[in-house]
Amino acid sequence: MSTAISFARRCPPLATGLAALTLLLTQALSSPARAEPREFVIDPDHFGISFRVRHIGYADTLGLFLKASGRFVYDESTRTLQEGRVVVDTSSVFSNHTKRDNHLRDDDFLDAEAHPEAVFVAGSITLDENGTGMLPGSLRLLGKTRPVELAVRLNKAADYPFPLGLARYTLGISASTTLRRSDWGMDYAVANGLVGDEVHMRFEIEANRE
Numbered sequence: 034m035s036t037a038i039s040f041a042r043r044c045p046p047l048a049t050g051l052a053a054l055t056l057l058l059t060q061a062l063s064s065p066a067r068a069e070p071r072e073f074v075i076d077p078d079h080f081g082i083s084f085r086v087r088h089i090g091y092a093d094t095l096g097l098f099l100k101a102s103g104r105f106v107y108d109e110s111t112r113t114l115q116e117g118r119v120v121v122d123t124s125s126v127f128s129n130h131t132k133r134d135n136h137l138r139d140d141d142f143l144d145a146e147a148h149p150e151a152v153f154v155a156g157s158i159t160l161d162e163n164g165t166g167m168l169p170g171s172l173r174l175l176g177k178t179r180p181v182e183l184a185v186r187l188n189k190a191a192d193y194p195f196p197l198g199l200a201r202y203t204l205g206i207s208a209s210t211t212l213r214r215s216d217w218g219m220d221y222a223v224a225n226g227l228v229g230d231e232v233h234m235r236f237e238i239e240a241n242r243e
Contacts, residue, residue: 070108072243073204075119077102079239082121086214087229096128096137105155105240107204109190114168117155119236123148141221142214148175160187168208174217183208183236193241202242209235 082101085093098121105117124145126137138145156169164187172181185208192200212232215223222228 069110070106070113070115072104072106073240074243075101075103075105075238075240076203079237081235081237083235085233086231089227093233094128094133096126098122098125099127100125103153103238103240112160112164112187113157114160114185115155115157117153117168117170119153119155121151121153123151142219144175153181155183158185160185164188172212172217175219177217179216181210181212183210204238204240204242206238206240207236208238209233 077100080101080103082098083095084097085095088094100122101119103117103119105114107114123143124138126134126143126145128134128137137143140147143151150173152173154171154173158166158168160166166185168183168185170181170183171178185206188205188207190204191202193203194200210233212234213230214220214232215230220230223230
């Protein structure tokens with residue numbers, strides 16, 4: 034009888050423990066790594082929010098919100114996006130016209146002094162094989178919360194190419210929706226058709242994994 038076998042027989046608990054540890058290590062090394070839900074923070078330097086609305090029927094007025102922040106949870110293994118929240122600074126509205134921007138901030142429109150934030154809270158969405166889907170959620174604006182739905186497209190998921198040596202795993206997402214501003218009580222100039230009720234929104238997002 035060899036020394037190793039004799040030792041194992043005299044110390045069965047130790048041998049059993051080593052065998053179990055070996056089995057666990059083998060399974061860990063042979064099993065593929067699984068993705069899990071991770072939190073992503075939207076990069077404020079690569080976050081664009083634009084809008085367009087019809088002006089007296091002639092053409093669309095274009096604008097931006099210059100300040101916003103947000104985060105969400107994404108599970109790559111199931112392509113599920115959830116627990117999203119975006120906060121928009123309403124006073125940051127910009128349409129390249131000072132008088133009009135001041136009007137957009139007053140109580141005819143955004144009432145930015147009384148309601149400094151517009152908040153979108155996302156539900157849950159499982160993207161299809163093309164990385165697209167409809168994301169349900171709610172928007173709080175002017176103190177009222179209403180349901181909204183965004184068309185979402187995942188453009189890219191990969192390590193960011195720079196700065197070199199400091200790669201961050203980043204998602205690139207485009208989203209859009211159309212709102213009726215009167216649903217939130219913003220009905221200035223709707224009845225006479227001077228300013229359109231429908232507001233077309235577009236979001237371009239780069240978000241870094243925490």
